[in-house]
Amino acid sequence: MSALPDEEPSGGVSVHPGQGSAGDTETVAQLEGVSRVYSMGAEEVHALDDLSFSFGSGEYWAVMGSSGSGKSTLLNILGCIDRPTRGEYRVRGQAVSELDDDELSELRSKELGFIFQSYNLIPQLNVLENILMPVLYQENPEEGIEERGRVLAERVGLGDRLTHRPAELSGGQQQRVAIARSLINDPALILADEATGNLDSKTAGEILELFDELHAEGKTILIVTHEPRVGERADRILRLKDGALEGIEDNRR
Ligand SMILES: Nc1ncnc2c1ncn2[C@@H]1O[C@H](COP(=O)(O)OP(=O)(O)OP(=O)(O)O)[C@@H](O)[C@H]1O
Ligand SMILES: [Mg+2]
Numbered sequence: 001m002s003a004l005p006d007e008e009p010s011g012g013v014s015v016h017p018g019q020g021s022a023g024d025t026e027t028v029a030q031l032e033g034v035s036r037v038y039s040m041g042a043e044e045v046h047a048l049d050d051l052s053f054s055f056g057s058g059e060y061w062a063v064m065g066s067s068g069s070g071k072s073t074l075l076n077i078l079g080c081i082d083r084p085t086r087g088e089y090r091v092r093g094q095a096v097s098e099l100d101d102d103e104l105s106e107l108r109s110k111e112l113g114f115i116f117q118s119y120n121l122i123p124q125l126n127v128l129e130n131i132l133m134p135v136l137y138q139e140n141p142e143e144g145i146e147e148r149g150r151v152l153a154e155r156v157g158l159g160d161r162l163t164h165r166p167a168e169l170s171g172g173q174q175q176r177v178a179i180a181r182s183l184i185n186d187p188a189l190i191l192a193d194e195a196t197g198n199l200d201s202k203t204a205g206e207i208l209e210l211f212d213e214l215h216a217e218g219k220t221i222l223i224v225t226h227e228p229r230v231g232e233r234a235d236r237i238l239r240l241k242d243g244a245l246e247g248i249e250d251n252r253r
Contacts, residue, residue, distance in 0.1 A: 025056030027093070028189050028220050029078055034087035036073050036243075047073040049243040050087070057188070060215040061222040062231035065240035071224045072193055074240065078222065079114045079191045080104050092188060109134050113182030115192035119174045121166040121181075127153060128162040131180045145184070152180040156210065172203030179210060190214065192223040196230055208233050 036048040048070045055061055063071050076082035077089055080096055089096045091111055099107060108114075121130045131149045135141045142148075153159050156176035166174050175195060182190055192211075196204035208230065215221055215235075223234065231237050232251060239246040 030054035062234035113187035117194040
């Protein structure tokens with residue numbers, strides 16, 4: 001995590017230069033005074049309240065906080081599934097608010113890999129097809145993309161399950177398909193919402209090892225979790241409370 005180059009927005013919490021970040025890593029994602037307000041009739045729910053922070057290439061972050069603190073809301077904004085009510089979100093310098101829906105889905109498919117708690121696999125498609133899902137609708141898919149899908153399947157230990165449908169896989173295997181799918185476009189940023197929440201501890205451990213490996217390869221990873229032992233694997237923990245940044249912990253040494 002690195003500080004915003006500009007003055008921090010009033011009331012916002014931001015991290016100051018030099019804290020946590022190794023050298024001048026490229027900024028992958030940056031939030032500037034981001035709020036997300038849900039209107040519920042006359043009532044407003046402030047799910048995120050004036051968040052300002054950024055994180056750099058190759059960093060491994062965990063987002064923690066009690067239920068309802070805004071973790072999923074934050075992840076949805078980071079993943080361009082949702083837009084801020086106020087403030088600006090930038091991916092690699094590109095302001096998301098300036099993009100139309102087509103440009104946004106292009107950004108999402110090229111730069112972001114999203115892993116959902118509930119896997120979100122397509123039941124009719126087999127393992128390889130699910131991994132290739134993000135490129136199925138691309139006009140000019142990269143050459144050799146199917147081979148890349150196979151390599152990723154091998155990578156997550158499913159090389160011998162390519163033609164299985166999701167219903168013919170265990171929960172941990174389905175989650176690994178979802179991880180391989182999130183990697184197919186070689187995204188700048190991998191976002192995972194409670195990726196191990198539904199798994200037994202052994203399988204969860206295997207998934208966390210996979211994240212460790214991806215991190216060691218230089219991927220930028222942000223995971224949402226409520227489990228301290230999962231959060232401890234990340235280099236830094238961002239704690240949310242009632243939609244605001246409560247604090248940042250550096251786990252490294
Ligand atoms: N679509 C919505 N409409 C209205 N309010 C919402 C909506 N989605 C979330 N909220 C509210 O926003 C707040 C943050 O919700 P969010 O789902 O981000 O929490 P969370 O930290 O992910 O919680 P959990 O750990 O239970 O998944 C909560 O108070 C929630 O009730
Ligand atoms: Mg949530």
